[in-house]
Each structure stands twice: as C-alpha cells, then as structure tokens.
Amino acid sequence: MSLLNSSGRTATLWMLVAFIVTFAITRGITLMIRAGRGPFRDNVRGGLHIHHLVYGIFAMMFASLAEFAARPAQPWYEVLAVVFGVGAALTLDEYALWLHLGDVYWSQEGRKSVDVVVYAAAIGAVLLVASNPFARQAGVGNWAFAVSIAINLVFALLCAIKGKAFTSVCGVLIPLLAIIGAVRLATPDSPWSRWRYRPESHKLARARRRETARREGRLARWRDSLTGLGPGPH
Structure with missing residues (x-):
C-alpha cells in the first residue's frame, strides 16, 4: 500500500519541486548579493535587515491555515502545496539563523542550513516512492x-x-x-x-x-x- 494516496502524492510532488526550485533560486540570489553582482540587494527597512525566512514563515502559515479552514479541492490543493513548499524552502534556507539566534548565514554554522534543506528534500523524495510500512499486507497475521x-x-x-x-x-x-x-x-x-x-x-x-x-x-x-x-x- 502506498504511503500517500494519489492526490497526496501529486501535492507532495508539487511541494517538493517548489521547495527545490525556491532553494536553488534563493541561494543563487544570496550568493549574487554577497558577490555584489546583479540588481539584488539585502532587504533593509529602517535599518533592520529582514531575512527571507520571515516571508517563508508567513507563507507556511497561510498555506496551513487555508488548508485546514477551506479544505480546497484540486487544483487549489496543489497550489497550497506549492506555497507551503516555497515557504519551507525560504525558512529552512536560514535554519542556522533561527537555530543559533544570530546572523550566521555565511559562517561555518551556516552549513547546517544546507544540510537541513538536503535532508528535507530527500525525505520528501522518499515519501513519494516509499510504501506505507505500517499497512498490513493481505494474509499477514x-x-x-x-x-x-x-x-x-x-x-x-x-x-x-x-x-x-x-x-x-x-x-x-x-x-x-x-x-x-x-x-x-x-x-x-x-x-x-x-x-x-x-x-x-x-x-x-x-x-x-x-x-x-x-x-x-x-x-x-x-x-x-x-x-x-x-x-x-x-
């Protein structure tokens, strides 16, 4: 028996793709900012550097609330999965910051963010291909x-x-x-x-x-x- 039903598998696939693409784009933009290339700059408002995990947290909160409150059918179910995947990528990309409660994005501790993102993406991929280990097969006592x-x-x-x-x-x-x-x-x-x-x-x-x-x-x-x-x- 599959761990996910067909709709859950489709939503997970969309969420995983959104997660990976968002992380790749985010890392590309931050590396360009660090190198001083391109049009991108740090988001600073009133002297306060607003990290992209803030937007990620709000995106995950919105997607979760909309899912619980509205229980939408397709294709909005998949749209919310994409929004959640985007938010998760933005948030986990700065995992080291909220773990250490400091701006360690470009330090050795910042490697934890990449590790967590890779692990999360891999677990998402496993969910897509794995069968349900807690489902009893026919004929098994x-x-x-x-x-x-x-x-x-x-x-x-x-x-x-x-x-x-x-x-x-x-x-x-x-x-x-x-x-x-x-x-x-x-x-x-x-x-x-x-x-x-x-x-x-x-x-x-x-x-x-x-x-x-x-x-x-x-x-x-x-x-x-x-x-x-x-x-x-x-």
Missing part, C-alpha cells in the same frame, strides 16, 4: 505484522544511536535503508561509538577516516560553495 514493525523500528533506532539521523528517519519508511545503516560503522561522535569503540580500536580509526573523507569530499565542497564559505566578505 497480527503477530507477524507487529514483529516486522518492531524489528524495523529497532534497526532505525540503531541508526540513530550510530549517529545517522537521516538514515534512521528514512529507514522507518524504507526498511532496507535502516538495515544498511544499522550494520555500517557508527560516526565517531555518536553514542554507539562512545559505548562500543575503544579509543585505540581499528573501528574507531576507520570511523574517523570516513568522517574526515565525508567532510572534505566532493559533496562537502559542493555544500561549502552553496554556503558561501569561499573567498569573499562575511
């Missing part, structure tokens, strides 16, 4: 169904303990991901690493090498380019 759900949740919990929060969330929807994450090495700063890996152990050394490679690899450089950590004013 109550005990067998309960045991399968419990095992899957255990694997997902192991992923979280091993420092793989994203794999843990996606693993609830796609059990294979939870199994893969649970059997792989933990991250070096995770609870599992502290409990199970001795300071001089080969596993901890491997985990640290993998973490270093992840932080310095191609994806990390791509993330840094989106975060604006290259040369330029901060």
Whole structure:
C-alpha cells in the first residue's frame, strides 16, 4: 500500500519541486548579493535587515491555515502545496539563523542550513516512492505484522544511536535503508561509538577516516560553495 494516496502524492510532488526550485533560486540570489553582482540587494527597512525566512514563515502559515479552514479541492490543493513548499524552502534556507539566534548565514554554522534543506528534500523524495510500512499486507497475521514493525523500528533506532539521523528517519519508511545503516560503522561522535569503540580500536580509526573523507569530499565542497564559505566578505 502506498504511503500517500494519489492526490497526496501529486501535492507532495508539487511541494517538493517548489521547495527545490525556491532553494536553488534563493541561494543563487544570496550568493549574487554577497558577490555584489546583479540588481539584488539585502532587504533593509529602517535599518533592520529582514531575512527571507520571515516571508517563508508567513507563507507556511497561510498555506496551513487555508488548508485546514477551506479544505480546497484540486487544483487549489496543489497550489497550497506549492506555497507551503516555497515557504519551507525560504525558512529552512536560514535554519542556522533561527537555530543559533544570530546572523550566521555565511559562517561555518551556516552549513547546517544546507544540510537541513538536503535532508528535507530527500525525505520528501522518499515519501513519494516509499510504501506505507505500517499497512498490513493481505494474509499477514497480527503477530507477524507487529514483529516486522518492531524489528524495523529497532534497526532505525540503531541508526540513530550510530549517529545517522537521516538514515534512521528514512529507514522507518524504507526498511532496507535502516538495515544498511544499522550494520555500517557508527560516526565517531555518536553514542554507539562512545559505548562500543575503544579509543585505540581499528573501528574507531576507520570511523574517523570516513568522517574526515565525508567532510572534505566532493559533496562537502559542493555544500561549502552553496554556503558561501569561499573567498569573499562575511
């Protein structure tokens, strides 16, 4: 059984596309502003810099209120999904700002915004393709169904303990991901690493090498380019 019905899947697709496109456009504009190129400038009113997360919050509030109050049919249902996706992108693009309660958009902490946006987009994609893990299939008994759900949740919990929060969330929807994450090495700063890996152990050394490679690899450089950590004013 699908996790979403047909209308929910269509709305999720529109919301995901709006989310990704808005994030790409927003990052492009902010990078141009930082470089002093193009016609765009910071939105300053009376000496106050109004961040785009403000518009994002209001967009999500409007879309949510309209959905709950009006329960619109198609195509307005999809229109509200687009508005919510736009608002979510604007808000999560400045996730690091409201997490740290400071203007860290162009700092090292600003990388968290890109991470959260990537994770949110990936989870949205998983929702589109995943089946419902909590729907019992025909012919499956109550005990067998309960045991399968419990095992899957255990694997997902192991992923979280091993420092793989994203794999843990996606693993609830796609059990294979939870199994893969649970059997792989933990991250070096995770609870599992502290409990199970001795300071001089080969596993901890491997985990640290993998973490270093992840932080310095191609994806990390791509993330840094989106975060604006290259040369330029901060």
